[in-house]
Amino acid sequence: MRKRRLKRRAWPWKMLLFIVGLTILSAAGTREAVHAWPHLWTGLSGSGQQASLPNGGEAAASQASGAASAISRGGASASDQVTGNAGAPQQTAAKPAVVHAIARLDKPTVKPAVYKAKPGSKLVALTFDDGPDNRYTPQILDILKKANVHATFFTVGTQVKKYPAIMKRIIQEGNEIGNHSYHHPDLSKLPDTKIVNELMWTDTLIKRSAGIVPDLVRAPYGAVSPSLKAIAMENGRTLVGWTVDTRDWAGDSVPAMRLNVDRNTHPGGIILMHCFGGKHIKNTPVLLPLIIKDLQSKGYTFVTVDQLLAAKAKGSAQA
Ligand SMILES: [Zn+2]
Numbered sequence: 001m002r003k004r005r006l007k008r009r010a011w012p013w014k015m016l017l018f019i020v021g022l023t024i025l026s027a028a029g030t031r032e033a034v035h036a037w038p039h040l041w042t043g044l045s046g047s048g049q050q051a052s053l054p055n056g057g058e059a060a061a062s063q064a065s066g067a068a069s070a071i072s073r074g075g076a077s078a079s080d081q082v083t084g085n086a087g088a089p090q091q092t093a094a095k096p097a098v099v100h101a102i103a104r105l106d107k108p109t110v111k112p113a114v115y116k117a118k119p120g121s122k123l124v125a126l127t128f129d130d131g132p133d134n135r136y137t138p139q140i141l142d143i144l145k146k147a148n149v150h151a152t153f154f155t156v157g158t159q160v161k162k163y164p165a166i167m168k169r170i171i172q173e174g175n176e177i178g179n180h181s182y183h184h185p186d187l188s189k190l191p192d193t194k195i196v197n198e199l200m201w202t203d204t205l206i207k208r209s210a211g212i213v214p215d216l217v218r219a220p221y222g223a224v225s226p227s228l229k230a231i232a233m234e235n236g237r238t239l240v241g242w243t244v245d246t247r248d249w250a251g252d253s254v255p256a257m258r259l260n261v262d263r264n265t266h267p268g269g270i271i272l273m274h275c276f277g278g279k280h281i282k283n284t285p286v287l288l289p290l291i292i293k294d295l296q297s298k299g300y301t302f303v304t305v306d307q308l309l310a311a312k313a314k315g316s317a318q319a
Pocket of ligand 1 (some may be wrong): 122129130180220221
């Protein structure tokens with residue numbers, strides 16, 4: 001009898017613990033939800049995926065492990081790195097606290113951008129994340145081509161693998177490609193070896209499809225950790241954030257996004273859009289010609305991120 005009563009009394013406590021647990025879990029999820037739509041990427045990070053990763057990635061890892069130490073790309077020091085979002089303090093953190101004695105990534109093969117901005121010109125970079133796909137990415141490429149504007153695509157390994165021909169097209173039409181990880185995880189929460197794998201596998205696929213090893217990395221959700229910064233710096237990669245989030249991923253209306261871009265774009269800005277990732281992305285090809293027109297009428301010149309960084313380094317433009 002006594003035992004049974006005790007058991008019964010235990011229930012409210014279990015319920016309470018359950019509710020507390022749920023609250024903690026949902027609070028933890030809030031930050032992610034800021035940048036992530038619900039949620040394309042869940043289910044991709046299971047260990048079952050390992051088998052489908054590019055074989056070249058693992059091979060490259062073991063080959064590269066004995067490679068030379070820190071590689072730094074001309075002109076792109078740690079202080080050039082664009083990290084975080086609008087308003088975030090620029091980190092000058094140059095000295096990594098940890099020595100990442102792990103596999104080196106391949107050296108970027110893209111030549112440092114040479115860009116001569118007219119004195120006082122206003123530069124802005126358009127960026128498209130999470131692709132390529134075979135639906136919105138071709139539409140976006142058509143619009144860019146028609147407007148004679150180049151942009152930067154931060155591509156995800158799982159997509160690169162599916163659409164190598166689109167990757168080729170991106171680069172052939174004068175646009176730029178950056179690495180946006182393989183599975184789109186929060187890299188700031190991963191151990192070093194996993195961060196390196198995420199970047200390396202995508203590098204391998206980008207190289208296979210587009211023929212280059214990119215120098216730019218954008219962290220999924222803009223989530224950057226000291227480890228990621230150090231790995232990027234040691235491998236001659238520049239971490240790229242953004243200054244204007246169009247919120248195309250969140251389903252903002254086209255007029256709202258247009259106003260957002262108009263109000264928040266300043267010289268040297270980097271505009272975040274997506275070319276893959278759920279139903280809301282259908283608005284992005286509608287928005288794109290409008291903001292190209294708006295910003296051109298305000299005197300902006302569109303450049304790739306590399307060109308923007310080159311101009312910033314030279315101080316020749318309002319960038
Ligand atoms: Zn992303």
